[in-house]
Amino acid sequence: MSTVVAIDGPAGSGKSSVARAVARALGFRFLDTGAAYRALAWLVGERGGSTDDEATVVGALDALATLELSVDASGERVAIAGHDVTRAIRTEAVSGAVSGVARVAAVREAVNVRFRELIRDAEPGIVAEGRDITTVVAPDADVRVLLTASEEVRIRRRFGDVGGDEVAVGARLSARDAADSKVVDFLSAAAGVTVVDSTDLTFDETVEAIVRLVTEARDHD
Numbered sequence: 207m208s209t210v211v212a213i214d215g216p217a218g219s220g221k222s223s224v225a226r227a228v229a230r231a232l233g234f235r236f237l238d239t240g241a242a243y244r245a246l247a248w249l250v251g252e253r254g255g256s257t258d259d260e261a262t263v264v265g266a267l268d269a270l271a272t273l274e275l276s277v278d279a280s281g282e283r284v285a286i287a288g289h290d291v292t293r294a295i296r297t298e299a300v301s302g303a304v305s306g307v308a309r310v311a312a313v314r315e316a317v318n319v320r321f322r323e324l325i326r327d328a329e330p331g332i333v334a335e336g337r338d339i340t341t342v343v344a345p346d347a348d349v350r351v352l353l354t355a356s357e358e359v360r361i362r363r364r365f366g367d368v369g370g371d372e373v374a375v376g377a378r379l380s381a382r383d384a385a386d387s388k389v390v391d392f393l394s395a396a397a398g399v400t401v402v403d404s405t406d407l408t409f410d411e412t413v414e415a416i417v418r419l420v421t422e423a424r425d426h427d
């Protein structure tokens with residue numbers, strides 16, 4: 207039986223970096239669900255549209271059939287409409303536009319179908335991360351984690367990644383959480399979800415904490 211590990215949490219909590227490292231440590235596949243939302247946001251921009259306009263976002267949904275999302279923990283590849291967007295979806299412009307995609311119910315339903323297929327087919331296990339993974343996409347996952355850290359620490363970590371003006375970086379991170387939390391609740395743990403607060407943990411300690419939860423869950427079975 208394949209093991210499913212689901213990780214959600216706010217922006218900059220370490221979901222993608224920690225989840226990928228957990229997947230590597232366990233020899234599992236890795237699913238970054240945010241990449242699908244980002245790819246659609248990139249495509250809307252590429253076509254000259256705005257994600258503020260719901261009809262434009264819905265109009266881009268047909269491109270989901272062309273979305274390529276790797277589940278390889280050792281290297282990410284994302285492509286849409288024939289474009290390799292692996293790097294392009296990480297820009298601040300896409301981060302600023304993506305919440306407009308995420309609030310469209312038709313998008314969420316369509317991408318969730320893809321995510322569930324990828325999770326179902328993953329062997330010997332998968333670590334899937336994203337804001338609604340423990341509650342909507344994989345509520346039956348073997349291990350469900352809400353990964354968090356204080357907002358101050360999350361902003362400092364993100365600033366370390368992108369540089370620039372720390373106040374502006376913080377404002378963008380907080381604004382994205384505010385917009386996203388209107389759509390899904392990733393700030394409080396649902397029943398059965400374990401909170402891992404990495405505020406005072408190193409990166410490796412955070413990875414170890416989640417790997418331990420997986421090992422304990424396996425031993426328990």
Ligand SMILES: Nc1ncnc2c1ncn2[C@@H]1O[C@H](COP(=O)(O)OP(=O)(O)OP(=O)(O)O)[C@@H](O)[C@H]1O
Nearest residue numbers: 217218219220221222223224363404407408409412
């Ligand atoms: N416990 C930790 N200690 C130190 N740095 C950490 C820790 N956890 C994560 N980081 C670092 O914090 C930064 C943000 O992490 P990451 O991008 O994985 O967050 P995220 O939750 O996926 O964010 P977003 O939802 O905005 O994409 C990365 O540089 C990551 O290496």
Ligand SMILES: Nc1ccn([C@@H]2O[C@H](COP(=O)(O)O)[C@@H](O)[C@H]2O)c(=O)n1
Nearest residue numbers: 239240241243304305308336337338386
């Ligand atoms: N399960 C998810 C995953 C992501 N989103 C939206 O996508 C944005 C980008 O996610 P990252 O993890 O790559 O930063 C995020 O801000 C959400 O708008 C989502 O709604 N549900």
